[in-house]
Amino acid sequence: MQLKTHFALFDEGSKKEIRRAILKAVAIPGYQVPFASREMPIARGWGTGGLQLTLSIIGKQDVLKVIDQGADESVNAVNIQKLVNKTTGVATTIETGEATIIQSRHRIPEVPLTEKQIMVLQVPIPEPLRWVEPSEYKTKKLHAENDYSGAWLMLFEQIMKYGKTATNADHPVLVHDRYVMAPSPIPRFDNTKMHQSEALILLGAGREKKVYAVPPYTNVTSLAFDDHPFEVESFDGKHCHLCQATNVFMDELVNQDTGETYYQCNDTSYCLAELNEHEHVLEVAVEHAR
Amino acid sequence: MIIDVVHDTQAIFRTILHCMSRPGTIESIADIGNQAESQGLCYDSTLLSAMTLLDAEVSFHIIGENVPLIEAFLSAYTLATVAELQEADYVFITNGTNKEVIHNVFSQVKKGTLTNPQQSATIIMETEKLSNDPQLTLRGPGIATTANVQIAASEFWTAKREEANQEYPLGVDMIIVDPQSNMMCLPRTTTIHDCEVS
Numbered sequence A: 001m002q003l004k005t006h007f008a009l010f011d012e013g014s015k016k017e018i019r020r021a022i023l024k025a026v027a028i029p030g031y032q033v034p035f036a037s038r039e040m041p042i043a044r045g046w047g048t049g050g051l052q053l054t055l056s057i058i059g060k061q062d063v064l065k066v067i068d069q070g071a072d073e074s075v076n077a078v079n080i081q082k083l084v085n086k087t088t089g090v091a092t093t094i095e096t097g098e099a100t101i102i103q104s105r106h107r108i109p110e111v112p113l114t115e116k117q118i119m120v121l122q123v124p125i126p127e128p129l130r131w132v133e134p135s136e137y138k139t140k141k142l143h144a145e146n147d148y149s150g151a152w153l154m155l156f157e158q159i160m161k162y163g164k165t166a167t168n169a170d171h172p173v174l175v176h177d178r179y180v181m182a183p184s185p186i187p188r189f190d191n192t193k194m195h196q197s198e199a200l201i202l203l204g205a206g207r208e209k210k211v212y213a214v215p216p217y218t219n220v221t222s223l224a225f226d227d228h229p230f231e232v233e234s235f236d237g238k239h240c241h242l243c244q245a246t247n248v249f250m251d252e253l254v255n256q257d258t259g260e261t262y263y264q265c266n267d268t269s270y271c272l273a274e275l276n277e278h279e280h281v282l283e284v285a286v287e288h289a290r
Numbered sequence B: 001m002i003i004d005v006v007h008d009t010q011a012i013f014r015t016i017l018h019c020m021s022r023p024g025t026i027e028s029i030a031d032i033g034n035q036a037e038s039q040g041l042c043y044d045s046t047l048l049s050a051m052t053l054l055d056a057e058v059s060f061h062i063i064g065e066n067v068p069l070i071e072a073f074l075s076a077y078t079l080a081t082v083a084e085l086q087e088a089d090y091v092f093i094t095n096g097t098n099k100e101v102i103h104n105v106f107s108q109v110k111k112g113t114l115t116n117p118q119q120s121a122t123i124i125m126e127t128e129k130l131s132n133d134p135q136l137t138l139r140g141p142g143i144a145t146t147a148n149v150q151i152a153a154s155e156f157w158t159a160k161r162e163e164a165n166q167e168y169p170l171g172v173d174m175i176i177v178d179p180q181s182n183m184m185c186l187p188r189t190t191t192i193h194d195c196e197v198s
C-alpha cells in the first residue's frame, strides 16, 4: 500500500471546508463560525484549532513563526513548527517581522504586526458566555439576540468581590460593536493590540470546532464599566533585567537567594532582538571610542 | 486545464482572504492557473474562484447566459451540486446580466439567520472593470479610513445589496472579478456611498 502525503497534512476537501469558514468569519467579525474539526496527529488542547487554521491557509511562500506563552523555544511551539515544516517545507523564523503567519498561544508579539501578516491564535474555550450558560444551543441564541447581560454580570460580580475586574487573561471584547468574543487567553495587555490591528487575526478552537476573526482595522473594545474602566497589567517603573525594555508584557521572577523580585520580557524573541540591538549599539560606541 | 489543485487553489484562497479582509483592495490572480479553460463561457477568474471554494459539500447557482453549459463544467470540475437560487451557497452572476435579474438575486439569495448568519450565500460577480478610481467610497472593518473603488455597472446593484445587508449580521458577501483576473471583495460589513465630488 502506498500512502500519499498531502501538502500541509490535510486533504483538499478538509482545507476547503475550513477556508470557507474562515471567509465567513472575516465577513462577520467576532462571530464563531462552526467547522468540522479534523483528527490531528497531536492531542487536542495542544493547539489543534490554531494548527488547523495554519495548515489550511499556508502556502509555499509563507514564513512561519510559532510561539507558546511568548516563547518560540517551548516544546509545544517547536513541535507545531516542526509538524508544519515537515508537511509543507515552508521556512520558519523566530523574528516576528519576518513571519507571514504567526501561530500563538497566550500572546500577541510585542513587535507591531503588519498588513502582510496573519496572526493565528489558539483558543481553548471560544465561548465568552460559557460560564453563564453551559448549553451551546442557548449561547448561540444569546449571541443571536445580542444579549450579553451574562458577560456584564460576570464583570460586575468580579468588581463587587475584588474591587476590579479579576480576569487575568481572556477578558471579553466587543468586536465591530456587535459580537462579544473571547480573545483567547492573552493578557489584557494584548487586548489593546487587537483594536484596529494592521494584521488579520484568526482564532481557532479545535475541541469546539469554531473559527472566528478580527479583520484588520476593526474596532475591538474590552468590556468595562464607566466607573471601572478597563485596565491592562501595569509594568510602570519596571524594566526587563536582560534588555532593559519598558512598556512590554513582563514575567515577574524571584531571585531564590535574595528573595528579590525582578522582571523579564515574556516575548523572548523580542527580548533577544533588543539585546542584539543594544549589543550592536555598544559595538558601534566602542568602535567610535577607539 | 492546467491548474495545480493544491498550490494554485491555496494561492487563490489567500488572495480572496486578503481581499475579504481588506475591502477595496484589488489583487490580480492572472499569474495563477492562467491555463484555466473557461471556454469563453465565464471569466477565467470566475472558474478559478469556483475551483478554490466549491466541492461536493456545497451548492451553487448560475445567473446569466449559457447556464446549462456553465453548470455542467462547474459541476464536473468541482463536484458541487446545482441548487435553486434561494438555496445556493454560491451564486455566480456572469457579465452582461441585466439589472432586473440582478435585483432578483439580491432579493432571493440566502442571507443566513440570526443564529447562523454564516448560512448565507456568497455572490461571485463578474464586472467589465475593477479599479481604484474614485467612484464609490467604502467604509467598514478592514478599511483604515475609506477606500475608493470603481466597479463597472455597480449602479445595477449597490442599492439592492444595501437592502440585503440591512439586518446585520444577516447578509451576503461578494467576490467581484474582472476579465483581467482582478479581484475585489465586499463582505456584508462594508458600506458603499458615492464618492463626494470635490
Ligand SMILES: [Zn+2]
Pocket (backbone or CB within 6 Å): A240, A241, A242, A243, A244, A245, A264, A265, A270, A271, A272, A274
Ligand atoms: Zn527583555
